Amino acid sequence: MSSLFSKTISLGKELKISDSEFRDLRDFIYSQCGIYIADNRKYLLENRLANRLKRLNLKDFGEYYYFLQYDSGKTQELSRLFEVITTNETSFYRNPPQLKVFQENILMNVINEQRKNGKTSLRIWSAGCSTGEEPYTLAMIVHEALKSEISAWDIKITANDLSARVLDSARKGMYSEYSLRTTPPEIIQKYFDSDGRNYKIRPELKSLVSFGQINLKDKAQLKRVERSDIVFCRNVIIYFDDEMKKQVISAFYDNLLSGGYLIIGHSESLHNISRTFKPIHYPGAIIYQKEG
Ligand SMILES: C[S@@+](CC[C@H](N)C(=O)[O-])C[C@H]1O[C@@H](n2cnc3c(N)ncnc32)[C@H](O)[C@@H]1O
Numbered sequence: 001m002s003s004l005f006s007k008t009i010s011l012g013k014e015l016k017i018s019d020s021e022f023r024d025l026r027d028f029i030y031s032q033c034g035i036y037i038a039d040n041r042k043y044l045l046e047n048r049l050a051n052r053l054k055r056l057n058l059k060d061f062g063e064y065y066y067f068l069q070y071d072s073g074k075t076q077e078l079s080r081l082f083e084v085i086t087t088n089e090t091s092f093y094r095n096p097p098q099l100k101v102f103q104e105n106i107l108m109n110v111i112n113e114q115r116k117n118g119k120t121s122l123r124i125w126s127a128g129c130s131t132g133e134e135p136y137t138l139a140m141i142v143h144e145a146l147k148s149e150i151s152a153w154d155i156k157i158t159a160n161d162l163s164a165r166v167l168d169s170a171r172k173g174m175y176s177e178y179s180l181r182t183t184p185p186e187i188i189q190k191y192f193d194s195d196g197r198n199y200k201i202r203p204e205l206k207s208l209v210s211f212g213q214i215n216l217k218d219k220a221q222l223k224r225v226e227r228s229d230i231v232f233c234r235n236v237i238i239y240f241d242d243e244m245k246k247q248v249i250s251a252f253y254d255n256l257l258s259g260g261y262l263i264i265g266h267s268e269s270l271h272n273i274s275r276t277f278k279p280i281h282y283p284g285a286i287i288y289q290k291e292g
Contacts, residue, residue, distance in 0.1 A: 015053060017046045021061035025049075028068060032078065033162055034217040034244035035085060048084045052077070083165045087239065090130040092137050092175070092183040094234070095266050097284030102230075103141045106261050106287055110229045111145060113259065121154040125228040125255065127216060127248075128161060128236030132170025132201075132209070133179055135159035138232065139205040140191050158225060160214035167211050173201035217244065222251040229257055234265040242273065249274045258292030 017025070025045055026037045037045060049064065056077070058064050068074055068081065093099060114120060122142065126135040135157045142157075143150055161167050180188055180199060192199040214221050216236070231252045237245045252262050253276050262277060263285075264270070270277060270288060277288035 015046070015050055015060065017042060017049075017061045021065065024065045025061060028065065029081070029085060030241070030244075032217065033082060033085075033215055034241075034248070035239045036241040036244070037085075045085075049081075052080060052084065079164055083163045086161075086163050086166075088130045088163065088166050089235070090133045091179050091181060092133045093180075093187070094134065094137070094182065096182055098263070098266055099137065099141065101282040101285040101287065102263060103145060105282060106230065106263070107141065107145050110261070120152055122156075123226055123228045123230075123257075124157045125225060125231045126157060126159040127214070127231060127233040127252070129159035129166075129170060129211070130161060130163075131166045131179075132159065132173060132211070133175070134232060134234065135170075135209045135211075136173070136191075136201050136205055137183075139208040140187055142208065143191070143205070144187075155208050156226070157209045158228070159209050159211045160225070161211075162213070162215050164213055167213055170211050173206055175199045175201075216248050216251075219247070219251065222248075222255070225255055227257050228255055228260060230261045230263065231256060232263045234263065235268070236265070238265065238268055245273045250276075253277065253290060256290040258290060260290050262288040262290070264288070 022039075022042050022045060030036050045061075049061065053059075053061070053064055056064070056067060058067060068077055071077065110122065114122065124135075124138055124142075126138060129135050138157055142155060146153060159170065161170075175192075176198065180192075188194075188199065191202050191205055193202060194200070214225070216222065233248070233252065237248060240248065249262075249270060253274070256262065266285065269286075270279070276290070278291050280287045280289055
């Protein structure tokens with residue numbers, strides 16, 4: 001009777017992470033991708049990793065930590081780990097006031113500067129692109145800005161993320177109505193093929209965007225990204241500590257062409273992170289420029 005009772009309890013028991021297991025995993029995750037999980041978010045690791053432990057038949061988080069370092073399947077598991085610890089929340093036309101500033105001021109400045117110099121190339125980098133809504137939104141805005149002139153331009157939007165799963169989904173370019181909640185109806189009409197339930201990105205947008213896996217913690221990978229006129233990195237550095245933010249922002253600075261622009265999330269700031277950019281204040285957005 002007493003053993004049946006204790007079995008019932010252990011079956012219903014949630015797997016708890018000890019303080020030392022949490023510290024080991026937190027430091028390991030930080031060393032691999034720069035995402036810093038604060039002490040008060042310990043539950044996040046517990047909840048998000050529980051399924052991985054079950055799937056791998058491991059009895060506690062200490063075994064999982066060991067697996068990540070020494071098992072022959074560690075590289076594959078690291079990918080799974082990235083998928084479960086990242087937050088991939090995004091949508092088309094996210095933060096419309098900021099995108100209005102982008103469309104009317106930043107993009108037009110870059111386009112006009114290129115025209116003035118007899119050039120027709122445009123390079124935009126969407127770092128931390130999640131399931132693709134951000135880079136495809138940028139492709140729509142570029143289409144809107146250049147209109148019929150677009151075919152004469154050489155345009156590339158480089159879109160990167162850490163998670164292979166979100167990139168697979170981004171490449172498919174198939175979305176639900178929910179992702180379009182802040183998208184103007186005329187844009188939906190123009191740039192998606194829809195059967196009423198699913199919305200598929202039109203080929204002329206897909207051809208502008210090139211998806212690839214990049215870890216922002218990896219300086220060598222960052223150096224290989226083609227130089228950009230504009231870098232978008234919105235709602236990504238919020239997950240990093242100051243040291244990692246400094247590294248990433250400095251990599252964006254090096255990547256940008258002179259006079260280029262950096263656009264970060266509206267709740268993010270470069271305060272105490274970088275003094276190299278010139279902040280430009282617009283109604284509804286602060287944009288950072290690399291002075292030329
Ligand atoms: C909240 S989403 C933001 C998506 C989009 N930029 C937006 O604002 O809607 C953050 C993305 O950053 C990615 N990310 C986090 N750490 C990363 C790293 N070290 N390297 C590359 N991408 C990373 C995550 O996988 C996630 O898809």
